[in-house]
Amino acid sequence: MNPDELAANYMAQDFEYWLNLMLDNVPDDIDQREGSVIYDALAPAAMVMAQQSLARATIIKQTYIKTAQGQFLDYRAAEHGTARYAATQTEVKAKFLDSDGNPINNVQIGDQFASIGETPIFYTVQKINDDLTGELTADEPGTAANSYIGQILPVTSNDSLSWAEITEIVAPARDEETDDHLRDRLLRADDWIAYGGNITDYLAMLSKINEVGAGQVYPIWNGGGTVKLVIVDNNLMPASADLVKKVKNIIDPADSEGQGYGLAPIDHQVTVVAPTPLTVNIAATVSIDGTHGVDLVKAEIKAEIGQYFKSLRGNWNTINPETGRGYAQTIYRSKILSQIMMVDGVVNASVPTLNESDQDITLVFNNQTSQLPVLGEVVLDG
Missing domain, CATH: 3.30.300 (GMP Synthetase; Chain A, domain 3)
Structure with a gap:
């Protein structure tokens, strides 16, 4: 019996299991119906024993990396000399201008700013560059600030400031590592x-x-x-x-x-470099049934294709499984077609073209070039 089967056995030992097991040992000539004296006497014990069985199942699951969760998985990670990746803070670059549009020189390290909107993102200045731009970090860790570029308002008073704006995301943040990702790292050979x-x-x-x-x-x-x-x-x-x-x-x-x-x-x-973006434009003919809005369906298709490209980038650094060395990745037209066909309202679709070609795209990975797939324009006819 493996741990999964043992845990399943304990999970099956619920209230009814323990109650019936005890009632089976009661003589047949004694009333065993619900509400009887013997039933009411055994029911509380059956409940306690069912809770104990559930606790045993939980202990077994939390003992092994394959099924552990939360802090139990953190403890197993510590045993392997690693830890869950913590959420990081978004790093941005911003400019600070006076009423004439000139950079001001009195923004200080530690000054705070906030994005505009119903749920503002707060930033703290970490460094002032020679060109009087500033490097800021979001106060809250996580990916919420990764997509904000635009005006920010001063929280720290500054009479010289007329306009402040985030111009660039220098380093996007990441969320706290999930159980599944941490488990995959721990179980990886x-x-x-x-x-x-x-x-x-x-x-x-x-x-x-x-x-x-x-x-x-x-x-x-x-x-x-x-x-x-x-x-x-x-x-x-x-x-x-x-x-x-x-x-x-x-x-x-x-x-x-x-x-x-x-x-x-x-x-x-x-030498440290960024990969070369390979922009892939996609075109396909799509048939949509009459019960769905065409624009909404097309927007959902584009979102699904975007998720497919994100998954490609997520596996971009995977070692070539055929050789065990180097890297390999192919953008398959059939998989993009599959993403299209899974969208509600799509009844049929042509095999898409990639950059006006009827061929799959094999990315280039060598000492000179490392390509990264980036979704370009998506044209959906029909």
Whole structure:
């Protein structure tokens, strides 16, 4: 009997199970109906025993990584020398102007701002750049601030300020790691130990940088001792120039390459870049039944295709399963068609074209280029 079967057995031992088991041992000539003396005497005990069975089932489930949840899973992670990834804070860049549209120089580190809207997002200034723009972080961790670009209002009083605006998301945040993601990390086969600058070691380095969503490692890409890291942010989009610079300085500072002043081993010259976006435009003919609004159905189709592309980027750093080395990914027209056909109201659809071609797209992953699939224009005729 495996743990799943044992837990299921305990789960089946409910109130009725224990009550009937005890009543089976009562002589037949004694009244056993609900409301009888013997029934009322045994029912409370049956309830307690059912609760104990449920507790046993819970203990068994929380004992193993495969079924543990919440803090129980956190404890198992600690036993494996890791921990649940915490939610991070969105990092943004903002400009601060006076009434003439000129940058002001009296915004201070620690000043606070808020987005406009019914549910404002609060930001704190962390750094003032030489061009008088500021680097801010959202006060609340999580992805809520990842999509806001626009005007912000001062919370800290500033008489010189006429206009403040977020102009760029420097590093999108991530939410707290889910049970499923943490469980997958813990159960993943550890074929290689992170050691001495091997590929697993570099992946471990990237995993410790909160702003990095995923990465690819290309060893000896430009000769012995050279390593290229290709990174995306927490939105699984190409890393910004600021994030690329930050990761470079953490792993192998630009002013002392190969000297071991970062996380990389001595003599490793590390290059950090963002992937090359491959914009994919999609066109298909779709037949929609008469009971659904055409515009709503088309909007849902575009949303479903967008989710498919997001899942592609989520698997972008998966090792090629055929060779066990390098990376491989293909955008399949059949899978996009499947996404279209699953939308309510769609009765038929043509196999879509990708960038005006009737072929699937195999992404390029080599020492010079690492492509990242990005959804472009979606044209739905019919």
